[in-house]
Amino acid sequence: MKLAIISGGSRGLGAALVEMLKADGYAIKELSRTGRSADSITVDLAQPDQVLKKIPSQFQDLATLAWQEVLLINNAGMIGPVGIVSDKATEEVLTNINVNFTSAILLMREFIGAFQAVACPKTIVNISSGAALRGIYGWSLYCGAKAGIENFVRGVAVEQEMQSHPIKALNIGPGIIDTGMQADIRSVSAEDFPGVDQFRGFKEEGALRQPEEVAGAIKNILNSNQANGSRHDIKDFL
């Protein structure tokens, strides 16, 4: 049996990954606030204490089972608050960093700790963003958190080179996808995000990819034996 653990599997790209991997025979664990399937673990990633309380025992129990392959996809994410960072309340700032960065690190740490000694193919996939690679007005928290988690994954990849049963760690840029996150981006003011009209145009022009298409490209990346620590853009794997 194969196992896929996916954060943010309740909707958007994560839900498409859940459906695709389930159809491919993976046992699924989905982590989110609103996922309501038997595969879901309810956790608010904005609150790292919840991760520490709910996740370690679940991952350790899963690691005692016999797996042919294990996958952790760090997919949960949020764009907001959008706008210049000094205008944002501390609570909003911490929520963004906790979801996109702190809790993602805790999930990966717990995964590595639980599965390190398991001798089957193991992969961590971080769903990154073009925003990890450049600064965007109004998105500084998202840019910073995505850049941080992307480079954390590179560090993990280096650490894993030294292990007896290494876990492969990859970053994937998913391009622009027709999900709730894009609706959130389109809903902000031009004052908070001067590029908002371009993103409204993406939707109107049909430039956003469907989550199922992006999930398929991620599968192509996983099936093409990419190097540990590498970064990929889905447009090369559609």
Ligand SMILES: NC(=O)c1ccc[n+]([C@@H]2O[C@H](COP(=O)([O-])OP(=O)(O)OC[C@H]3O[C@@H](n4cnc5c(N)ncnc54)[C@H](OP(=O)(O)O)[C@@H]3O)[C@@H](O)[C@H]2O)c1
């Ligand atoms: N959409 C794009 O164009 C685009 C572009 C580049 C990168 N990405 C990246 O792709 C990934 C998926 O994004 P998406 O577009 O599918 O977003 P989405 O439709 O907004 O879905 C976000 C997912 O993250 C989960 N999530 C958000 N806050 C959470 C919290 N506090 N606790 C637990 N789970 C939380 C949500 O679950 P609940 O609400 O149920 O908790 C949901 O399942 C993200 O990492 C994003 O940064 C997206």
